[in-house]
Amino acid sequence: MLKLEVAKVLSRASFKKSFIFYCFQLDNQEQITNIFWVDRKMLIDYEHFGDVVTYDTTYSTNKEYRPLGVFLGFNHHRGTIVFGASLLYDETAASFIWVFETFLEAHKRNARKIIFTDQAPVMAATLVEVMLNTSHGLCNWNIMENVIRHLGNLMKNESCFLSDFKACMYNFEGETEFEK
Structure with missing residues (x-):
């Protein structure tokens, strides 16, 4: 998707009303590489239930085979809740650092106690860099x-x-x- 097309979608009033925080990263050719977003409910849920977070990237959910990342947790009824979502260009250290930094920016730099991820070594290495006081689990x-x-x-x-x-x-x- 071209930068201009995404900018049009992001500037629509209905989008701005639903998603109060979004961010996208551009490469040196001004093409979008990574996208992150949260809505009001995600921010509120994170404040109440964000002590333990899971970040999962799933392939094959879109035609470009880009990692769709979702920050998840559980509420007081053990229901799954979403704290944020991302669409990444790849699973490199640079992409993970960007998404973890952006996640913290969206949530007022409020890193929590523990985050669970899959076994990707590059993801674990970047978590240690970005979320210094957060424990990492598999x-x-x-x-x-x-x-x-x-x-x-x-x-x-x-x-x-x-x-x-x-x-x-x-x-x-x-x-x-x-x-x-």
Whole structure:
């Protein structure tokens, strides 16, 4: 999409009314590379429920195969809520630094306690750079995939390894209980 076309969409009154914060990044040829946006509800939800955030980038959801990134959390009813969204050109350090900085700008530089992401090493490295006091964790799905991929040999011949590992991940509420 051309810069002018996007600028027209972003300047429409209906868009400005719905999305109170948006930002896009241009390359040296003035082409849009990255886009980020939040609406009022996302800002309010982040204030109330943003202690733990997940950022996920999903491929193949658009014809250009660009990463669609969504900042997510849970409300007090365990319902999924959105804190922000991005459409990135690629998954480079520069794109992630831009999106994390822009996310913080939208949310008044209010970084939270923990953020969960997928296992992309470049994403983890940029989080440490941008959100200095925020802990980074991997999503359970990624952890289980890695266990199966790298420790699959321990799951042969009626082994209890996988069930024991799942118990370690899901059946303990706190560190003290886990260590017993």
